[in-house]
Amino acid sequence: MNGVHDMGGMQGMGAIDVDPNELSFHEDWERQMFGMFLAVFAGGHYNIDEFRHAIERMGATNYLTTSYYEHWMNGMQTVLLEKGILTEEEISARMAELGKGAS
Amino acid sequence: MASHKHTAEMSDTVLRVKALESLLAEKDLIDASALNELIDTYENRIGPRNGAQVVARAWTDSEYKKRLLEDGTGAILELGFSGVQGEDMVVIENTPTVHNMVVCTLCSCYPWPVLGLPPVWYKSAPYRSRAVIDPRGVLKEFGVELDAGVEIRVWDSTAETRYMVLPMRPAGTEGLSEDELVDLVHRDAMIGTAIVMAP
Amino acid sequence: MPVLTKDMVAGLVSTGASARVDADVAPSFKPGDRVTARNINPVGHTRLPRYVRGHTGIVDRDHGVFVFPDGSAVGKDKPQHLYSVAFDAVELWGPEASDDFKVYVDMWDDYLDPAK
Numbered sequence: 001m002n003g004v005h006d007m008g009g010m011q012g013m014g015a016i017d018v019d020p021n022e023l024s025f026h027e028d029w030e031r032q033m034f035g036m037f038l039a040v041f042a043g044g045h046y047n048i049d050e051f052r053h054a055i056e057r058m059g060a061t062n063y064l065t066t067s068y069y070e071h072w073m074n075g076m077q078t079v080l081l082e083k084g085i086l087t088e089e090e091i092s093a094r095m096a097e098l099g100k101g102a103s
Numbered sequence: 104m105a106s107h108k109h110t111a112e113m114s115d116t117v118l119r120v121k122a123l124e125s126l127l128a129e130k131d132l133i134d135a136s137a138l139n140e141l142i143d144t145y146e147n148r149i150g151p152r153n154g155a156q157v158v159a160r161a162w163t164d165s166e167y168k169k170r171l172l173e174d175g176t177g178a179i180l181e182l183g184f185s186g187v188q189g190e191d192m193v194v195i196e197n198t199p200t201v202h203n204m205v206v207c208t209l210c211s212c213y214p215w216p217v218l219g220l221p222p223v224w225y226k227s228a229p230y231r232s233r234a235v236i237d238p239r240g241v242l243k244e245f246g247v248e249l250d251a252g253v254e255i256r257v258w259d260s261t262a263e264t265r266y267m268v269l270p271m272r273p274a275g276t277e278g279l280s281e282d283e284l285v286d287l288v289h290r291d292a293m294i295g296t297a298i299v300m301a302p
Numbered sequence: 303m304p305v306l307t308k309d310m311v312a313g314l315v316s317t318g319a320s321a322r323v324d325a326d327v328a329p330s331f332k333p334g335d336r337v338t339a340r341n342i343n344p345v346g347h348t349r350l351p352r353y354v355r356g357h358t359g360i361v362d363r364d365h366g367v368f369v370f371p372d373g374s375a376v377g378k379d380k381p382q383h384l385y386s387v388a389f390d391a392v393e394l395w396g397p398e399a400s401d402d403f404k405v406y407v408d409m410w411d412d413y414l415d416p417a418k
Contacts, residue, residue, distance in 0.1 A: 001345050002352060008208035008259065009353040009395070010232035016224050016244050024146050024220045029120040034145070034220075035138035036124055038187075042306040042314050043132055048263075048321075049375035052210060053347035068211065068226050070116055077123065086126055094122035099113060136308040144315055190320035191365070193386075208351055216318075235353065235405050236395055255403035261349045262384050262408035263321035264365050 001053075004060040030069040037072050046079040054078035145220055151290035153184045154217035154267055157194075158293065159284035162272045171269065172196055179217060179267075189216035189265050195258065196269045197295075202253050203268045204242070204295030206234035207260040214265035218290055225294065235259055245296040268293050273301040321369040323381035329411065330383065335361045336417035337387060339409065347375035350413045354405075358417045359389035362406060370410050382411040 007013070025031045041051070055063075055075035063071065080086045113121075127133045157179055161168040171178035175192035179185065192214060195203040207213065211226035224230050233241050238255045242248070249255070258266045270292040276284060279302075291297035306314065331337055341356045342348065349371050365384040373380040391403045 001347065002343055005209055006352050007228055007232040008235040008351045010228070011236075013228040013232045016229045016233070016241065017227070018222070018224050018245070022222055025142075027117075029117045031142045031146070032124055032138065033120050035141040036120075036127065036133055038141050039133045039137055039306045040127060042310075043304070045132065047374055049347055049369075049371040052371075053375045055210070056347065064228070068223065073116065073120055073123070077119070080123075085130070085132070086123070090126060091119070091122050094125055095115075095118045098121050098125065099118050131305050134305050134307050137306045137311055140308045140311040141315075144311065149315075186316040186318035187314070188318065190318040191322055191368075193363075193365075208353075209349060236399075238403050239400065251402070253402070256388075256406055257403060258386075258406045259351065260408065261351065262365070262371075262410070263368060264384070264386075264408055 001056055003056045004063055005056050033069045033072050033076075037076050040076065040080075045083065045085060046076075050079050051075050054082075145215070149215065150219035151217070151288075151293065152285065153182075153219075154214075154290070154293045155285045155288035156182055157184070157217060157267070158269060158288045158299075159281045161269055162284055163281050168269075175267065184216045186216050188212070189214045191264045192217070192267060193264050194267050194269050195256070197271045199271070200253055201256060202242075202249055202295065203256045203258060203266075204234060204238055205258045205260060205266040205268060206231060208232070208235055209259075209261060212260035212263075212265065214267050217267050218293060222290070242296065245291065247296065247298055268295040270297075270299045273299050275301040323367045323369060325367050325381050327367045327382055329364055329385075331361050331364070331385060331411070331414060331416075333361050333363055337361055337385075337409075337414040338417045339387075339407075340413055340415060342413070344372065346372065348372045350409065351407065353394060354389065354407050354409075357389055357393050359387040359393065359407075362386045362388045365408070368410070370412065372410075372412070380412070384408055384410050385414070387414070 055071050058074045161171050171194050175194040179192050197203055208231045211221055213221035235257050238257050260266060287299055292299045336358060338358045339354045363386045367381050368384040370380045370382050386406050387409050388404045388406050391399045392401050394405060
């Protein structure tokens with residue numbers, strides 16, 4: 001699809017921001033997202049093309065204003081919902097439970 | 104167990120990731136110790152030193168270099184590196200007249216077995232957009248100024264083939280051992296946004 | 303599908319999952335051929351970037367037969383030859399572009415026509 005992910009040749013994206021001492025993961029949730037994606041992928045529940053297409057369908061503004069592993073989270077969530085492996089209701093319910101438990 | 108490091112207001116992203124992990128574990132789609140093993144593998148054990156070993160070998164063994172350029176996957180496997188996001192490797196050689204640079208304009212495809220996980224800049228809009236339209240400008244931002252006669256080849260990783268640049272061996276390194284050469288080769292030289300410097 | 307366990311991780315990591323397909327599919331092109339990228343604009347998944355569509359390049363190498371992502375994303379397998387195609391900068395970006403670089407794009411058979 002002609003989404004904003006198709007960036008070759010675009011201009012105005014700003015300077016290339018290089019962090020010479022960068023870590024692979026900046027937050028714990030990024031680690032978990034990375035591991036989760038690979039583990040579910042290894043289980044054969046989606047293929048790489050389905051996953052990429054799900055990211056491409058994130059919505060332009062969402063895509064441009066979120067971080068790399070947030071893209072993965074969006075993509076994986078979308079494919080799991082579309083394949084009926086998870087439902088929106090159970091995700092929301094679990095988030096509510098976990099949110100309460102954190103205080 | 105949910106981490107209680109955060110205040111009652113965990114961000115939506117953090118909550119959602121935790122929720123997904125919790126649900127997937129419950130449904131036996133993921134196993135926590137496998138996740139930890141995957142994370143540890145890519146955070147601590149697979150990185151650009153792998154690629155540097157490939158480069159140093161190619162610099163010191165001309166028959167290996169030939170094999171590497173003909174069959175990147177096979178030659179890289181000879182050194183024990185292979186697998187996820189590097190199943191089909193192509194190695195492209197820098198010469199005095201050709202400089203190679205690798206990008207994935209559409210997402211972030213990168214040769215994990217030899218370079219580990221990609222840096223944030225490689226996955227970000229500025230590099231992805233500019234590498235294919237202004238490679239000389241991008242290189243300048245990285246502090247690389249090529250001679251006017253050098254042709255730049257930008258490889259857009261649109262498929263599952265993964266590219267690694269074989270940088271030129273700098274002059275003045277003839278006396279160095281293979282191990283010493285490995286130390287000279289940093290990640291960006293194998294992406295194509297740096298040159299290898301003699302010590 | 304069995305869940306991935308810790309002891310399976312090393313094997314998974316070192317084996318991966320190649321998209322190469324062992325199928326007897328004839329290539330439409332060979333290295334040296336001049337080819338033109340099709341002007342397709344699918345709403346579904348494609349790995350043919352917009353900046354290449356309609357432009358003419360030269361096949362640099364034939365990587366062999368691979369999974370075709372446009373189909374794979376929707377359960378329609380159509381493995382075919384994958385090529386690296388070299389495009390001159392001026393061809394992609396116009397006569398004002400600098401003429402000292404080329405862009406090599408991996409492209410499947412279905413993305414290409416013989417150049418006129």
